[in-house]
Amino acid sequence: MLRSRAVANTILVVGSLAYDDVQTPFERRRNVLGGAACYFAFAASLYGPVRLVGVIGDDFEQSDVERLTRKGVDVSGIERRPGRSFHWSGRYDYELGAAETLATDLGVFATWRPEIPAAFTDSDLVFLANIHPEIQLEVLEQVRGPKLVALDSMNLWIDTQREALSKVMSRVDVVSLNEGEVRQFGRTFSVLRGAREILALGPRALIVKRGEYGAVLFTKTGSFWAPAFPLEKIQDPTGAGDAFAGGLMGYLARCETPDDAHLRRAVIHGIVCASFAVERFSVEGIEQLTRDGAAERYRALREIVTIGAETVTQVDPFAAVIR
């Protein structure tokens, strides 16, 4: 059943815009557009209207801001300040799993406290990209009754800001972390135990990102295990998690009342967006993604995870010989 409404729910993202230096065994790119909010916005803007709150320095190219506006992203929440933009430099080995950070220069991001423009405070969905959990809490205090809030975080905050992070996790609907972070938070090698501990804080759902092994959705009532989209070539894993969150939140923004079944499909959209992100350097893969491209890969992913319809007897294979 579909409602004849032209516009999806609005999505607010608060987080970093950056320039990255990325090295892989095959290639090196310098000063390419990056940042969590940026990856997120390119992905989510495919699904609906996105509002971005972030900070940039003197060195940030206006043409890069325009790449976002071209996707319909409302950039009026991007603040330009004197100083350097966030710069990140990292390296990947052949496994293309986790990045080794070579240098982080926070620049103007270091002292920034986001102010949500009045016109953005009514946003329907809010994504708190990885940033100090106290700042995530401040953002939550500035928005008025969003329908759904999700957050990302990182090992640093689990180590140093466990209390603040627990507090903000208890106040959001969806927590998105990678597998190692869930283990770290739960102080356990068992992702199941870590997941249970995070869900006990209150969020409705936890999504565990597992890189080339996909993602898992945990809710109060069950779990959903999805593989990554199989790719033969990966150029740059940077931003995969944020592109994932963009696809996830983008899909949820198109749902009137997201239930657990919608969440499962949203995870698949997240995986689709992440797959496009990692196929090219920087944001290029996700910037060039079209709705047709995403829909096609969504269908392909559905195909490769579907066991197939069964009769009741086939589900119990011990009843008789199966035709």
Add this chain to the structure above:
Amino acid sequence: MLRSRAVANTILVVGSLAYDDVQTPFERRRNVLGGAACYFAFAASLYGPVRLVGVIGDDFEQSDVERLTRKGVDVSGIERRPGRSFHWSGRYDYELGAAETLATDLGVFATWRPEIPAAFTDSDLVFLANIHPEIQLEVLEQVRGPKLVALDSMNLWIDTQREALSKVMSRVDVVSLNEGEVRQFGRTFSVLRGAREILALGPRALIVKRGEYGAVLFTKTGSFWAPAFPLEKIQDPTGAGDAFAGGLMGYLARCETPDDAHLRRAVIHGIVCASFAVERFSVEGIEQLTRDGAAERYRALREIVTIGAETVTQVDPFAAVIR
């Protein structure tokens, strides 16, 4: 549609029976029942009649043979020879991924060339457990037109017997290898490329086992990606791959004419059997498994991988707002 036949197809397994010493960070067990054919037989016997061809030494307890007969396994193909039985000793670290082999004493297995009893040559399904590929070929020459043959192998044979292994892979229906072995065979980090190379040899299907990340089925027409069954506690990963093969072949033995949809379900049964195997030391988990237990976990696994039914419009999320 079901055929009213009392008995499933017969399954022949050829491979090792062994005593293992297994160490994990938490526990150590000595001289416990193991061996590829043994793990396979316990799993497959849940589904239908299994015939086992293997070799044991003087030290092999008759009571361990009886554990197999109690499951209905036809042990008349087990040859007892003077000497020691196959002994394997291995250690797992906290990740419980790959075993570190501490010692292998092949014993009577070293010089054994399997002879298939006349009564077994008409077996419907054949599983060639990990053994020298030339010996796998010899077994194939002793059976008469089986409906389906599957094989397992290992890094050693990929390194040293590539030609013979390629030959036997070209003559079976299903190849079952772990992820690292597929990469090794394809001389690539890309599992997709490795899989393509193996399928090009002729088998109808390749199954790539990925440990705690599940398994992938590759066929000429597509692929199927399934997660492992989520477990909070793993005691001993030994034999997981062979228990997997047992569930897989067991399910296929119950199918009249296995098609690609049956293969997908067979993979899920393999995963279910592997999950029981690793929950206990040695073969205990799979030995104690009941049909009800397997059917229950099969349904649970189906639940956690199912995206859910969708209308056509939901599959294209860009058409309208989704209710």
